Amino acid sequence: MITGRREAWTGRLLLILMMAVTLLPFLSLFVTALHPSGTYPAGLAWPGDPQWGNFLRAFEAANMGALLWSSTLIVLGVVPISIVLGTMAGFAIGHLRVIGGRLVFLLFVLGLTLPFEGVITPLYYQIRDMGLLNTRWAIILPLIGLFMPFSVFWMRAHFVNMPGELSESARMDGANVWQLFRRIHVPLAMPAISSLGILLFLWTWNQFLLAIVLVDDPAKRTMSGALGAFQGQWGTDIPLLCAGSLLILTPTLVIFLVFQRHFVKALLQGSLKG
Amino acid sequence: MTPRSAHRRPAATRLRGARGLAGWLFILPALAFYTVFVLRPITLTFQYSLYDWNGIGPSTWVGLANYGKVFTDPDLFDSLVNAFQLIVFFSAIPVVLGLAIAATIRRIAASRLALVARTVLFLPQVIPLVAAGIAWSWLLASTGVVNQLLTLAGLSGVTRAWLGDFATALPAVGMIGAWVLLGLCTLLLLAGMSKIDPALYEAARLDGAGPWREFVSITVPSLRQEIAVCVTVTVIAALASFDIVYIATQGGPGNTTMVPGLQIFYLAFSEREVGTASALAMVLMLLVIACALPIQWFAKDGGK
Numbered sequence: 001m002i003t004g005r006r007e008a009w010t011g012r013l014l015l016i017l018m019m020a021v022t023l024l025p026f027l028s029l030f031v032t033a034l035h036p037s038g039t040y041p042a043g044l045a046w047p048g049d050p051q052w053g054n055f056l057r058a059f060e061a062a063n064m065g066a067l068l069w070s071s072t073l074i075v076l077g078v079v080p081i082s083i084v085l086g087t088m089a090g091f092a093i094g095h096l097r098v099i100g101g102r103l104v105f106l107l108f109v110l111g112l113t114l115p116f117e118g119v120i121t122p123l124y125y126q127i128r129d130m131g132l133l134n135t136r137w138a139i140i141l142p143l144i145g146l147f148m149p150f151s152v153f154w155m156r157a158h159f160v161n162m163p164g165e166l167s168e169s170a171r172m173d174g175a176n177v178w179q180l181f182r183r184i185h186v187p188l189a190m191p192a193i194s195s196l197g198i199l200l201f202l203w204t205w206n207q208f209l210l211a212i213v214l215v216d217d218p219a220k221r222t223m224s225g226a227l228g229a230f231q232g233q234w235g236t237d238i239p240l241l242c243a244g245s246l247l248i249l250t251p252t253l254v255i256f257l258v259f260q261r262h263f264v265k266a267l268l269q270g271s272l273k274g
Numbered sequence: 275m276t277p278r279s280a281h282r283r284p285a286a287t288r289l290r291g292a293r294g295l296a297g298w299l300f301i302l303p304a305l306a307f308y309t310v311f312v313l314r315p316i317t318l319t320f321q322y323s324l325y326d327w328n329g330i331g332p333s334t335w336v337g338l339a340n341y342g343k344v345f346t347d348p349d350l351f352d353s354l355v356n357a358f359q360l361i362v363f364f365s366a367i368p369v370v371l372g373l374a375i376a377a378t379i380r381r382i383a384a385s386r387l388a389l390v391a392r393t394v395l396f397l398p399q400v401i402p403l404v405a406a407g408i409a410w411s412w413l414l415a416s417t418g419v420v421n422q423l424l425t426l427a428g429l430s431g432v433t434r435a436w437l438g439d440f441a442t443a444l445p446a447v448g449m450i451g452a453w454v455l456l457g458l459c460t461l462l463l464l465a466g467m468s469k470i471d472p473a474l475y476e477a478a479r480l481d482g483a484g485p486w487r488e489f490v491s492i493t494v495p496s497l498r499q500e501i502a503v504c505v506t507v508t509v510i511a512a513l514a515s516f517d518i519v520y521i522a523t524q525g526g527p528g529n530t531t532m533v534p535g536l537q538i539f540y541l542a543f544s545e546r547e548v549g550t551a552s553a554l555a556m557v558l559m560l561l562v563i564a565c566a567l568p569i570q571w572f573a574k575d576g577g578k
Binding site for chain 2: 007008010011012014015016018019021022023024025026028029032040041042043044085086088089091092093096097098099101104107108110111113114115116117118119120121122123124125126141142144145146148149151152177181202205206208209213223224227228231238241242245248249252253256257260263264267268271
């Protein structure tokens with residue numbers, strides 16, 4: 001058992017090393033954020049006089065309150081609609097097996113790997129012609145469309161495995177298709193729906209490209225897009241930039257730590273299915 | 275009636291009507307969003323790619339000239355080459371290193387330390403890539419932590435502004451991507467390893483197989499599916515990279531870290547060459563599909 005024990009110790013050491021490498025950037029951001037603003041601190045060094053006020057200044061400089069509100073609005077626009085439409089389509093394709101459903105599904109699958117850069121140019125002109133540039137709708141509506149392949153794919157994978165007998169007995173009790181969907185299948189699909197919700201939340205909150213192209217006003221962007229603007233504006237004041245970055249990544253971090261079990265499961269399943 | 279259709283029949287009758295119009299009503303809203311915000315833009319990208327257009331004035335038909343430019347203009351072509359070089363860092367390092375790490379920590383996967391690690395290693399997946407870009411720009415700066423560590427290790431000779439140096443900027447960007455993706459790959463592979471039947475390993479041990487032999491003839495083949503997923507996700511991340519490069523280097527110094535995504539952005543919105551941008555966008559979309567499909571087939575054939 002000596003080899004086993006040695007293996008376990010090597011494993012532990014490796015894990016700790018990996019965690020250290022993963023945490024290093026966060027630690028560096030944190031330590032740097034405490035230095036007097038305008039200085040260029042050298043590497044990892046605890047400041048003689050930690051400037052906790054930097055976080056407050058960054059909060060004001062980044063207009064964090066407005067940013068949080070804006071990102072929340074965008075998430076509230078994207079996630080529920082994507083979930084409802086994706087679940088309905090996934091149900092029809094995976095469970096009802098609509099005529100021609102396989103073809104539509106193939107069409108959706110084609111969009112699964114689409115790089116957003118591929119469509120960003122026409123999207124800009126389309127959104128402009130719709131008169132939606134510089135509004136939150138410019139981010140919300142395209143994201144719903146862009147996330148649709150994954151949402152449909154994800155929900156279909158769930159519904160394909162639902163036994164047909166379930167629907168048969170409901171139909172015998174006189175339920176129509178909508179009631180069948182709403183009363184029987186949606187409640188049973190809750191685990192799949194909540195994982196999808198977590199992934200969509202994360203991808204919306206962190207969306208960068210659409211935010212910087214379609215919305216000029218950082219206060220109407222996602223958190224991620226606003227951080228880009230913040231870097232442009234305060235890029236020379238390193239401690240302030242670090243404080244701002246930490247503040248901006250805090251909300252996802254907090255939500256992740258609270259729901260970490262669901263997150264890890266959703267992310268692992270998400271990449272496996274995707 | 276063949277046995278198979280006899281088996282299928284109840285499924286068809288039970289939802290009579292729902293397979294037609296009623297069923298389609300469930301699909302239409304999703305399809306509408308997809309058509310307006312994805313399919314239409316894709317066809318428009320193709321259309322734009324055949325014209326010379328500055329985004330405002332009239333456009334001129336140029337046929338495939340924009341595509342010719344993508345492959346002959348060194349600035350544009352280099353961005354594609356850079357994207358493929360990034361694959362080494364975004365894919366090869368996370369997958370190979372992830373396999374090695376997962377194989378090493380397989381035995382302690384259920385320990386408390388491993389549970390904590392699961393959370394920690396996911397952090398890079400959760401934070402915005404923009405934040406990762408900012409944090410790493412600072413780590414890799416001339417007075418950053420990386421150089422501090424190198425100096426401590428007695429390697430002060432190699433210290434430099436990693437993202438500002440023509441020779442090291444692209445690998446440095448690649449390392450940021452590796453940092454983002456390593457945790458995800460490790461955990462995916464580890465989850466796959468926990469599904470491998472332990473009896474396989476015992477049999478191999480009895481046959482006198484060492485750890486390396488076990489790894490090559492049991493672990494890797496059983497993980498075909500998971501490896502394919504890791505490779506797909508990371509290759510797409512490399513080819514379609516944008517956020518990290520935009521924040522860390524903006525494509526510089528010179529053009530050394532320019533990637534297609536960023537080039538499209540500059541061409542379309544700064545240089546107002548919508549046609550060229552669209553041709554590059556078409557090439558990028560096709561490249562992603564051309565890379566993702568074979569990997570999927572490979573995974574499927576091996577799984578069955």
